[in-house]
Amino acid sequence: VTAELGFGLFALLLVGLPAFRVVTSPDLVRAIFWLAGSLLGTAVLYALLQAPFLAGVQVLTYVGGVVTLMIFGVMVTRKHDGSNVGVGATARLRGAVAALAFFGVVAAAILRTDLSSLTPVETPSTQDLARSLLDQYLLAFEVASVLLLAAIVSAVVLARRKDPAPETPEAPEPAALRGGSAS
Amino acid sequence: MTLRALLLVATALFSIGIYGLLTRRHAVALLLSSR
Numbered sequence: 776v777t778a779e780l781g782f783g784l785f786a787l788l789l790v791g792l793p794a795f796r797v798v799t800s801p802d803l804v805r806a807i808f809w810l811a812g813s814l815l816g817t818a819v820l821y822a823l824l825q826a827p828f829l830a831g832v833q834v835l836t837y838v839g840g841v842v843t844l845m846i847f848g849v850m851v852t853r854k855h856d857g858s859n860v861g862v863g864a865t866a867r868l869r870g871a872v873a874a875l876a877f878f879g880v881v882a883a884a885i886l887r888t889d890l891s892s893l894t895p896v897e898t899p900s901t902q903d904l905a906r907s908l909l910d911q912y913l914l915a916f917e918v919a920s921v922l923l924l925a926a927i928v929s930a931v932v933l934a935r936r937k938d939p940a941p942e943t944p945e946a947p948e949p950a951a952l953r954g955g956s957a958s
Numbered sequence: 959m960t961l962r963a964l965l966l967v968a969t970a971l972f973s974i975g976i977y978g979l980l981t982r983r984h985a986v987a988l989l990l991s992s993r
Contacts, residue, residue, distance in 0.1 A: 798978030870980035
């Protein structure tokens with residue numbers, strides 16, 4: 776029980792607190808940095824649970840990829856105007872009630888369910904995973920990469936702006952025809 | 959670490975996400991908007 780309490784406290788500090796700051800921070804950029812902290816905390820939890828491969832993938836994919844993409848999305852593609860987004864008290868109350876209700880229902884279901892019948896499986900090592908990906912499931916691995924490539928190409932085609940129409944020679948201003956007295 | 963504790967942590971995180979989705983809808987819209 777002590778170990779579980781310690782783990783819960785650790786998870787709260789590493790993941791829960793940054794996650795809460797993500798949804799309460801008024802500045803979008805700060806919220807994204809808190810999200811990076813939360814994802815890093817998740818990676819630490821994975822490492823603590825003897826899943827180093829998952830921890831590495833978590834850091835590479837989420838912290839390195841997704842968070843960087845979000846930062847670019849907010850700071851580069853848009854004129855960064857602070858993007859401060861305040862929240863009203865009613866919305867906060869409504870959100871808190873819904874979140875607590877959801878947590879209560881699911882936590883009660885988890886606590887009442889008998890999980891002792893589930894036997895833990897043997898944890899595969901990183902070497903086992905690599906062998907599976909590049910030997911037994913090589914075809915599925917490559918098909919997945921082709922699918923991702925198709926998604927990237929599709930995103931580029933969809934996001935590309937239409938080429939501007941060829942410029943037509945502008946009609947002369949009436950003022951210019953009259954001798955340009957305005958200048 | 960038991961599965962139960964991990965499931966409870968995951969549920970707590972999901973609840974925080976629900977709170978964020980309900981209170982920060984305009985921020986989500988801002989992130990998803992093209993301009």
